[in-house]
Structure formats: C-alpha cells, structure tokens
Amino acid sequence: MIIEIGHFAVIVALVLSVLGIVASVMGLRTRDGDWIRMGRIAITLIFGLLALGMASLVYAFLTRDFSVYYVATTSNSTLPLFYTIAAVWGGHEGSLLLWVFLLSAFSTLAVWLHWRTQPAIMPYLIGVECLIMLGFLCLIVFLSSPFERLIPAPPDGKDLNPLLQDPAMVMHPPMLYMGYVGFSIPFSFAMAALLSGRLGEEWIKVTQRWTVFAWLCLTTGILLGGYWAYYELGWGGYWGWDPVENASFMPWLVGTAFLHSVMVQEKRKMFKVWNLFLIILTFSLSLIGTFLVRSGILTSVHTFATDPGRGLYILLFVATVIGIAFGALMLRANQLKSPIVLDSMISREAIFLFNNLFFLVAAATVFLGTLYPLMIETWYGAKVTVGPPYYNAVFMPIALGLIFLMGVGPYIPWRKASMASLKKSFLVPGLAGIVTVLVLVILGIRSIYALTGAFVVGFSAAAIFLDFGKVSALYARREHLTYLKGFLKAFASNPRRYSGLVTHLGVLVLVIGIIASTIYQTEKVVSLRVGDEFYLDKYRVKLVDIHEVEGHNWVAKEGVFHVFLGNERIAELRPQKRVYTASQTPTTESAIYAINMGHIFLTMPEVSPDGVAVARGVINPLILWVWGGGGIMGLGVLLNIFRPRKHEEG
C-alpha cells in the first residue's frame, strides 16, 4: 500500500511539473504575479511529493517487500541495513528517482532563496526546472518505474551487486547527481538571461555559490568513485578512463572552465557569450553523461541493462533540452557584442582564456576517446577500445599546462602586465620550481613527466605560499598582530580569493599524489603456496595461511600474509576472495597497509583447489596525497561557499 502511495505521489508530481511549465509561460505572458506564485507552489509540492516517493521506496526496502520488483532485483534479506538504504539508488529506476528528487530539492531551494531578489528570473527558473523534471518524471512513470509490483512475490530478492556494497559507493551516486543537478541552477539562470535578454553580469553573481557548490559535489562524487574503484575493484588504481568515469569527468572539466571564466565577466565585463556557452555546455554534458550511462550504449565496467526504448526516450529528451539551449544562445548571441579584445596577451584575462582553452581541449580529448569506439562500431561495424595510453599521452601535457597556469594566473595583473612586475612575481616561484627539479634529480628521479610535474608543482606552490606569506606579513606589520592572526585577517579581507588558493593548494597535493602513485607504482604478481614468500620492492611478503571465513552475506577464502621490512614484521594483511551467497558473485577484496603516505596493497585474485594462491602486490607511493588533496580542495570550496556575504552580491 505504501509503495502505491509513493507511486501516486510521483504521478501527481509529473502533473504538477506540467502545471509549473504552464504557470511559468502564463506568468511571462500576463505579467501576473499569481501565475508565478502558482509556479512556486507547484515546484515546492513536487519536492514534497518526490520526497514522499523516495520515502515509500526506502520503506519498501527496509520492510524487505519483495513484491516490489525493484526491491526484489536490487536487495536481499541478508543485505545489511546500511546497504539496504543505499540499494534505493543501486539500480537504474531508483537512481533516476534520486536524480529528479535532488533536482526538485535544489530548484525549490533556489526559488525560495532568490524569490525576493530576483523576481524577473523566477518564471524562467520555474519553467526550465519543471521542463527538466517533466522529462525525467515521464521516464520514471512510463518507462522505468521503481514502483512496479511483482506478483506473486519471490521468497527472497536477488541482492545488490556486491561491488556496490561499499561505503564510498553509497555516497558516490548522490554526490555525482548533486553535482549534475546543481549545475541546472546556473543553467536555468543563464537560460533566463538569454530568453529575457537581461544579459548583464547579474546571473553570474547570483549563481556563483550554486556553481561552486555543484562543482564541490561533482568533485567529491568523482573522487569517491575513484576511492571506491581503488578499494573495491582490486586492481590497485583509482582511475581507469572508463567511459562511465569519463561521463562524469567531462562536465567537471567544462564546469571548472566556467567557474574560472565567470570572474573575467564580473571584473572586466568580457566573455559574455562565452560564459553562457560554457554553462550550457556543462549542463548539456551532465545530461549527455546521464544518457550515456543510463542508455548503456557504451561498454564499461559498470554493467547496466540495455534497453533501446528507454535510451531513445532519454536521447530525445536530452536532445530537446540541449537543442533549445543552444538555439536560444545562437539567436541571442548576435545581440551580445562583447568581442574579446585583450589589451595584452600577458594579462590575467589572457591567462583565463588559456585556462578555458586548455580545459575545453581536455574535455574534447576525453569526449573523443569516449565516443570513438561508438563511432567506429556504428560506421564500420568493428569493435575497438581506447585505452589509458591514449588518455595519458594526450591528457598529461594539458594537465601540466593547467597547473602551470594555476601558478601564473592569480599573480598577473588584469589588463596588462609589465616585464618588471612579472619578474617580481615569478622570480622566486621559477627558482623554487628549478630547485624542486634539482632535488628530485639528485634523489635519482629521471622520469621526464615526474620532473616536468615537479617543476610546475614547485612553481605554483611557491607562488601560492609566497602570496600567503606576503599578505600575512603585511597585515601583521600594519596592525601589530602575530603572523598567524595576520594570516587570518588577510584571509578575511578577501575570502573569495584565498579560499580559491586553498583549493589550488589541494589540487597541487592531489597532483603530487597522482604523479607519484602512477609513475612510481611497483607491482608484482606471483603464485605461491602457504609458507612461500616474495619480495615487493624492499618488503618481504610471506603467505602464512589460507582459510575460510564467513560474513553476513558472503563466504570467502582469506589469505594471511605477513609483511617484513628487514627482519621486522610490520604488518599482517588479509586479502579475501569472496563469494556473495545470494548472487554467487565472486569479488576480490584488497588488504591495505598504509606506510609513508603510501600503500602496500595486496589482493588474492585466485586460489586453486590444490592450494596455490595467486597474489598481487602493489606499492602505491603517496596515494594518501590523492585523497588528502581532495580534502583540501573541498575545504577551500567550503570556505568559499560560507564566506560572509558582502556587497559583492547583486
């Protein structure tokens, strides 16, 4: 009964989304505030109804109501509570519901937050958001409903894919979706600006925090995905250029470009069309990403069912939204005469322009690599895959260029920089970069990628620290404070700038982690019996026992490995070869020992009946910097979002 209430709530939400669109159009035509208020009521009710829909689904999962088809296919009576809730978005239907639920939450929040200050935007915001919700609600109600009954009910469910039974995976989809739908708010404001012809800087100022928030969610989602891949998939890496990973990475790249280029419009009233283009592209890529993942037209480690009917519907809908957006941009763009005339190629504007070009080229590279197999298959009927070598070769130089720009951009003046000021700003960072390279060369590092990376990281880090140091000293001297208080004062004087620099520092830490753990990874695969040992770099790893263990909903063969450094035993690692009982799916559980900010990572992918185990050992140096850097980036963004509101808002 509860599930029918949820189903009914979602159907009513669909009707209300149509009403929201009507109210928005009528509000624009008649200029009657009542219509727009009606739109607000509709959008708020949709949020309430979808919350009810979600709650009813959660209830069905918690009560293990296997007469609900979706519950029966994605959970099982032995599934622990935590994962039972996560199973709500563990399949196609539920994750779509989560998507549209989050969208309704964000749009309701946006409508109420900006109701007083942005009355002219409201009808557009309501209309655009309702249109997107309508599209997804139709999909849920008519093509992939999580509320379908399965009569007679099976005695037990099929279980959640064991690979998804992981804490990081519980949060990964919601964070990604919050990123995707978060970008719908600046997108709606941009559409409002385009359609209403109010093409000033206001939409950018109002949505700045939304953009940053969406970016934070998307970044967190991507990092959690990497974290999950690292701990759960057991191949010792966190990023494999899988099509589904790429699908979330593309909107991130363009969204990051947007995040930066809006500053040029705020400060210099330039890049107007460009910014509209970027946010439309960012949200379009979010939708295309959803399409690619949900239609299952790309092969990937993420196994989703293929259903051309469903895919066709999503495609038509996504094409409609993107078509309208780009159509409006093209029609309006001619009214926006803000040609990009740079005063000098050595100016902050120019650096931002390069930043944008680099990000877009990076996104285009990933886009081509992701779609190339599909193109070849569609047009030549052959199957190909694009592997990591392509991405590493094309992507690495672009990324290094971006990190270099990160060190340059914040310290170059607007309009035009003189040679003298360049020398003043970049002499120390340049030297710091060179010193970093020399130190690493002395330490025996020869990889050209590592050394180039060291230079740009050293350069950018020095530039940021120099900035923090100088400005802290300035405040400390001027107001007779301690250095630390001077730093805090400096931070408070321009929180937007300095929170951004904190995020940049996080990026640097992350990049160091990525470079170290990719270039200097040590790896070994051996087959051994109990009592055998092998060397993994300087560590001696000995297999002392293999035994069976049993968990809540799985059984496993567990290997007990002792890790020695010299003669001292430093760790005991217990990787497992698990079989989940309900679905009989095998998984490989890694065992990890953290040492010197890096990891000793051990898996046991196979145990033969005669007792021969295949063990795989990996040393990932500085891997913790990857997650730590992500954390610092997040801190910077939070400081940005929660900075005090000042005159900066329009």
Add this chain to the structure above:
Amino acid sequence: MSRSTQVIITGILLALLVLFYQGLWGDPKHIPTVLIGTSAPEFQGPDVESGELISLSQFHGKVIVLNFWASWCQECKTEHENLLRLHARFRNHPDFVMLGVNYQDEPEAARTYLRLYGSSFRHVRDIKGTVAIDYGVYGVPETFVIDREGIIRYKWVGPLVGEIFTHFTQQVLLPLLNSRQSTPT
C-alpha cells in the same frame, strides 16, 4: 556569434544525435566473431626481447595460441600466470606454439613487464597496431587459437582465468593438438 560558428555547433549537435541514435540499436556486449573459420592474417614484427623478426608463417603446420597483451592492461596480469602454466604444460608437444602480441605499448615497458611477470615464450611487437586491426582485436587481453591449416578456430576476449581457462585447455586446445596430424606439406 558568426554564421559559421552557428553552422559548426549545429552540425556537431546533429552528428552526435545521429551517432547516439544509431548506437542505441547496437549491443555493447556483442563482439563480432566473423574471423572464426577464416585464414589467420599473416604478420611480421620484431621480438619484444631480442628484436629478431618473427612472422606467423614460420609456424605454419602447428597449432598456435596467439595472445594479445599490453603492459598497461590490468586484466592481462590476472591471466599471465595461467599463460605461463599453459605454455609449461604443452611446450614439449611438437606441434604447439605460443606467441604473444604486444599491443599499443612502449618497448621498454613491455620488456619490464616480461621481466617482472616472467616469460617462457616469444612475443611480437605490433609496432603500428596493424596486427591488432587485422585480427579485429577488441581490447586486450584477447586470445586466438589457429589450427595446423592456419585457420582461426577460437577467440576469447578477456582474461583466461577460472572456468574459461579450463574450458580453453580441455575443450579447445587439447582436441586440436590431438587431432590427426596434417600431412606434411
């Protein structure tokens, strides 16, 4: 926005629409196997370790296991032990040949890989990636079996582990090796 920019954007969007539309009707899990029963394409390339030229035709009349791999491929590592085991088991059979084809790889990385994981048979470098194209390689690892007449008899995409490995050895390779010797040409 100039007329030409508009045309380009519209063109790209329409092309994507057509591509996605067509893509919907394909099954991504389906991998065409038109090569089975046809002659194995001839190729020639340097040995990964010694640099000496190897060509497929020099093994004519033997049962050949052809394994495509790369040092950057994670799945390849999981099957590597099995490949060595397979080779150890049949290496004394007069008609058995095992050949690795190193795909889209740096020679140095490939050599390091072989040093690390061990190598008991020879590996050809697919310098231009043309061998992989001739064999319609979908992604590494991928394993082919060619019979004494030079006909491709079996193809497996993915690592040879677990049941697949047993099936491969017992049902595919053994029967071919045990079948009546072809008349010497």
